[in-house]
Amino acid sequence: MTKTIAIQGIQGSFHHIVSLDYYDNTHKVKECLTFDETVASLFNNTAETAIMALENSIAGSILPNYALIDNNDLHIVGEHYLDVQHQLMALPNQTIADIKEVHSHPMALLQCKSFFKDYPHIKLVEDKDTADVARKIEAQQIKGVAAIASTLAAKIFNLDILAESIQTIKHNQTRFAIVKTQPINNHKNEINKASLKFELDHKRGSLATILNVMSDCKLNLTKIQSLPKIETPWKYSFFVDVTFEAYEDFEKAASIMTIMATHFKILGTYKNAKL
């Protein structure tokens, strides 16, 4: 069904891995430089589906991506979890002693900084995209320079992995959303998770009241994030994820929350991918 999937980054990026894990390798991938471009692809019909990182266990929620989904009224139709592991890679027949520079995205360099304390001869250089450095190293046959990227990038661009999982914090679980401009007709009995957004006045107990409704309707809260609305003091937005066993329970809770909260919105209903 899905023909083209818009991903952030190029082939071999972590978003590309998610597209292969979630769908398969029969679809086409559209490489996008930014998340804005990923979303634009859905509206100019160059992609039917987009994949966007939503949060990770180190940095938390990626609020700009929540805003993109919310402001463009996109629908989350699925989720996927990936344990992001950074590999050090270079052209074959080199050792770490041969490497003079490592180029990667500032965030990847930051996450791997401790590893390089043992290699003071290596200079860290910021670049735009993790996988794109791997691509350039192969395309231009650059020796003495290594990339920090995924195992998939090493495979695609024929690089050797010099050191595995070099990031300081060994588990960096990242959650990705599969998004479309329209909801898909999932079978209700396959849906057991929903992403919601609502606003509440800054009135004592107002969130507790909403959570009581959710609890009474047998919904489990798996994530909650408050967001003050700068323009309207004392108003708060909440992004909430819930899991449930029966879709009817969710429908009941949603109908009550629509009345109790301001601007109640279902960002998506989908199958829980967390084991």
Next chain:
Amino acid sequence: MTKTIAIQGIQGSFHHIVSLDYYDNTHKVKECLTFDETVASLFNNTAETAIMALENSIAGSILPNYALIDNNDLHIVGEHYLDVQHQLMALPNQTIADIKEVHSHPMALLQCKSFFKDYPHIKLVEDKDTADVARKIEAQQIKGVAAIASTLAAKIFNLDILAESIQTIKHNQTRFAIVKTQPINNHKNEINKASLKFELDHKRGSLATILNVMSDCKLNLTKIQSLPKIETPWKYSFFVDVTFEAYEDFEKAASIMTIMATHFKILGTYKNAKL
């Protein structure tokens, strides 16, 4: 009382502005390259106080800083809000037409990218620190290069502001914490806000129950952020801020939450700085 305040960045940085706003200009400032170094200053006694950004209205919570405070058992003794405004600045007697390159922190460049669409002749170059670029431009009298930094940085380093508030999103309110290794003896009647951390089992309604306690004890929730604990599935940490009118109400709620939640911890009690 406070003699040296550790800030992230150099003089003219946004953390420096917060130190001047919160205290005054009679204290010394210790410039730190990283937040880790800021915290280390407290433990090697080179500073009595540290200032750390906690969250901003664009990107949300800065979770690594929450982790630094939590893991080092630091105490939040105050908070301060700053509306971060990015100014474009260069050596005097130049116009934007004279500027060939703009150097700044990747995040500042990202936040101001739209502004430069009208100036395609300007190249954007990543650098470590916003204010440090301003310092270098003055020290080395570099013409044709502009910095993106604070109004304070322009004053300290004698640069002219070529364009004001060039960031795309006009309001970027950032919240900073004033932290120490020990709580200070605030008068209880001056304290009306607290930052808390606790853990809950993934049991339906457990958060609702805690929020009911807070509501019954007349606490207002101003922030809530859930954080899955990667190593222990189905356990969740919560960072919560509450405001209250009577300190006794807070003490009562804290004593109940200590019993109900796992690892209940008060990260700090202080005066609410939000109007």
